Amino acid sequence: DTAVSQTPKYLVTQMGNDKSIKCEQNLGHDTMYWYKQDSKKFLKIMFSYNNKELIINETVPNRFSPKSPDKAHLNLHINSLELGDSAVYFCASSQRPTNTGELFFGEGSRLTVL
Amino acid sequence: QQQVKQSPQSLIVQKGGISIINCAYENTAFDYFPWYQQFPGKGPALLIAIRPDVSEKKEGRFTISFNKSAKQFSLHIMDSQPGDSATYFCAASFGTSGSRLTFGEGTQLTVNP
Numbered sequence: 001d002t003a004v005s006q007t008p009k010y011l012v013t014q015m016g017n018d019k020s021i022k023c024e025q026n027l028g029h030d031t032m033y034w035y036k037q038d039s040k041k042f043l044k045i046m047f048s049y050n051n052k053e054l055i056i057n058e059t060v061p062n063r064f065s066p067k068s069p070d071k072a073h074l075n076l077h078i079n080s081l082e083l084g085d086s087a088v089y090f091c092a093s094s095q096r097p098t099n100t101g102e103l104f105f106g107e108g109s110r111l112t113v114l
Numbered sequence: 115q116q117q118v119k120q121s122p123q124s125l126i127v128q129k130g131g132i133s134i135i136n137c138a139y140e141n142t143a144f145d146y147f148p149w150y151q152q153f154p155g156k157g158p159a160l161l162i163a164i165r166p167d168v169s170e171k172k173e174g175r176f177t178i179s180f181n182k183s184a185k186q187f188s189l190h191i192m193d194s195q196p197g198d199s200a201t202y203f204c205a206a207s208f209g210t211s212g213s214r215l216t217f218g219e220g221t222q223l224t225v226n227p
Contacts, residue, residue: 004157041201043158043217056214090157100146100165103215105157 003027004106006091011111013081020077021109023091031055032074033092033103034066043090049074050097081113117141118206120218127225133191135221137204140185144206148215149178149189152201161202162189194225 004025013019025032033056034046048056049068063079074091088108094101120137127133137147148163164171164178164187171178177190191198204218 041152041220041222043203043220045214048214092157100163102148102160102163103150103158105159107155107157 004104006106006109017081018079023074025093029093029095031094031097035090037088086113117216118218124222127194131194133194136188137218138186139206143208146207147187148205150203196225196227199225
């Protein structure tokens with residue numbers, strides 16, 4: 001019974017294509033996130049939503065657009081994919097947007113842009 | 115700008131030994147310091163966390179030591195086991211950051227049997 005699930009787990013695509021990653025959490029949390037982990041394993045926050053409202057929007061190209069249809073789902077759409085977008089994208093959730101809350105991460109979606 | 119610096123990048127320890135990973139931070143507003151553990155093919159998972167009002171926190175074989183004046187904190191893994199082999203990330207955040215965790219670069223720990 002997965003708490004934070006992401007699909008797909010692997011994505012291989014050509015430069016210029018558009019792709020989406022979906023995330024769902026069944027923990028009843030209000031806050032969800034997208035993190036990017038690069039080839040050196042560095043983790044950086046991209047976006048955060050609290051109860052469907054965008055609360056964190058880091059410096060990310062406009063080609064990345066998150067969407068939260070409800071508080072249990074957070075999707076990430078990427079337009080015009082570039083080589084540098086290759087990374088593992090992690091969805092996470094927390095009970096609320098406090099700084100002491102535990103983040104629960106999904107297993108990641110590995111995106112490879114050729 | 116890397117606000118949380120972590121070292122070493124990789125660490126090899128024998129079974130039963132002590133693993134020590136260090137982190138230093140710059141932003142004095144940080145007031146929450148968690149450590150996350152990541153196994154290959156999995157997402158990071160919270161291991162242990164500390165607030166700056168205490169100098170040490172212990173949970174089983176895992177201990178965080180915190181030095182506020184030096185702006186440093188470290189993770190000690192006592193009696194390291196092969197099952198501890200993973201990537202460890204320190205992180206930091208502050209009250210108004212809304213769970214915007216700033217992660218260190220990660221340490222790849224290998225515990226040899």
